[in-house]
Each structure stands twice: as C-alpha cells, then as structure tokens.
Amino acid sequence: MKLVNALAHPIIIFLLCIPLIKIPDNVPQIVVWATFCSWALYFLLGANWKAGLWGALCFVIGEVCAIFIIVQFLATIPVLGGGPAGWALMIAVGLWAAIMVLIAEQVKPIGAVPAYFIGAGLYFAVYFAWWPAQTFTVAGDYITPGIYLAVSMAFGFFMGWLTILLYGWWANFSKKLEAPAAATSKAPTSN
Secondary structure, eight states, X not given: OHHHHHHHHHHXXXXXXXXXXXXXXXXXXXXXXXXXXXHHHHHHTTSSHHHHHHHHHHHHHHHHHHHHHHHHHHHHHHHTTTOXXXXXXXXXXXXXXXXXXXXXXXXXXXXXXXXXXXXXXXXXXXXXXXXXXXXXXXXXXXXXXXXXXHHHHHHHHHHHHHHHHHHHHHHHHHHHHHHHHHHHHTOOOOO
C-alpha cells in the first residue's frame, strides 16, 4: 500500500496533464506553458485558495507592469536618438521591476514577488509569441495576450487546487482501506 500511496500524487498529476496535452490543438502552445507555470506557482504560493487569490492579483499586476515596460521601451527608443535599444529596455525593466518590488514590500497581502515576476515574464512570452506577425498599435493588442494569460493562470491555479483536492480524497480513501487491515492485525489471539 505504501508504494501505491507514493505513486498517487504523480499519477494524479499525470491524469490532470492529459487535457493540457490536447489543448495545443486549439490554442497557441505558449498558453499551455503559461498554465503549467501557473500550476507550479499555486504550489509556490502555499497551495491554498487564500494565498492563491492574493498571488493571482500579484500575477495580474505583473502583467500590467509588463505592458508598461513594453510601452515605455517602445516610447524610449526614439527619445534616446536611435541609440542602443538595450538601454531603453534596461531603463524600462529597472523602473517597473523596482515598482513591483516596492508594491510587494509595502502592501503585505500582495507581497508575492515571484507571482509579479512570473506574471510579467509570462506576459512577455505570450506577447512576443505574436510580435513578428503583428504591429501593436492599439490597446486591444496588449489586452489580448493579457486575457490569454489570465485565463491560463486561472486554469493553472484551478489545476493546483484540483491536485490538492484529489490527493486529499485519495489520502482519505487509502486510510479507510488500511483501517480494516490494521484492525485485523491487532485482533487478540486466543491461547
């Protein structure tokens, strides 16, 4: 029974991964990777709904900061006189990363710094997945990747919650299976 209990968690995760394997047939593959990252983030944040919801807010704030980084980067390149784009990117990332950390330090419920940076990093991944195919000129161009990512994050957090729920069910079920076996092994014997 110990072997089955040891394998229960990996088996549950494997079974939950099956729908994610089929999703790329219908949506961009980056959305699946964002879901996996969010699933892991749920566990990083403590694997409970309260921390998960605060972490989700941090994740979304990270997305918004990523949008500001991109907008500032694109606006700063011409200001630098066509100089190296690396400086424009460094200034934008430095400013908004500092703002994210300041928010996290000052407002304790939304102090999940990893969620800010994962949200921002995944936004960049989703946004730049379409970069060669589109010219981003209107606000909707920034919102669409954000919506894809927010849905991926919600699904990833749901998968994390479902993992914990199913594992809890399994733990309760396996205790019930072990109880009769333990009772019979402790039964008094007659001499």
